[in-house]
Amino acid sequence: MELDDPIHVRVTRRFAAPAERVFDAFLDPALAGRFMFATPDGEMTRVEIDPRVGGTFVFTDRRDGVDVEHAGEFLELERPRRLAFSFVVDGGDSSFVIIDIVSLPDGCALMLTHEMDPKWADYAERTEQGWTGILAGVSTTLDDPGGESHPAL
Numbered sequence: 001m002e003l004d005d006p007i008h009v010r011v012t013r014r015f016a017a018p019a020e021r022v023f024d025a026f027l028d029p030a031l032a033g034r035f036m037f038a039t040p041d042g043e044m045t046r047v048e049i050d051p052r053v054g055g056t057f058v059f060t061d062r063r064d065g066v067d068v069e070h071a072g073e074f075l076e077l078e079r080p081r082r083l084a085f086s087f088v089v090d091g092g093d094s095s096f097v098i099i100d101i102v103s104l105p106d107g108c109a110l111m112l113t114h115e116m117d118p119k120w121a122d123y124a125e126r127t128e129q130g131w132t133g134i135l136a137g138v139s140t141t142l143d144d145p146g147g148e149s150h151p152a153l
Contacts, residue, residue: 006117007115009127015109026138035134035137037059042068045061045062057085081100084097084098085097087114093119093120095114097115099112100112100113
């Protein structure tokens with residue numbers, strides 16, 4: 001590996017839900033606000049999604065009184081197979097995320113790849129854990145689409 005090769009964090013998960021439903025969950029503010037970058041002890045205070053290529057998203061989670069903003073721009077949207085977007089936390093370095101979804105007879109499989117600058121190599125495991133938790137949140141959200149209400153959304 002070259003010193004400047006990006007780091008690739010990969011996470012996969014199977015869902016009982018159809019590919020279309022999983023894909024759409026990432027673009028629906030009411031659903032995505034329940035799992036995207038939400039923390040158990042935080043409060044999601046802002047969710048904005050403009051679901052088109054060139055459109056942007058912003059998720060703000062208040063953690064211990066501090067707002068943490070996750071933002072990006074959609075680079076690819078191919079329903080129900082692929083989402084790709086740039087990704088920035090609190091105005092820091094931009095990274096790149098690709099979500100590929102494959103239909104299966106009993107649901108779908110999702111493969112997420114997060115490409116980061118090599119200077120963030122020490123955060124690869126933490127990033128993998130974060131995305132694993134987010135995908136678990138997708139599953140929980142799709143199993144209980146009504147869920148809790150989020151008045152700020």
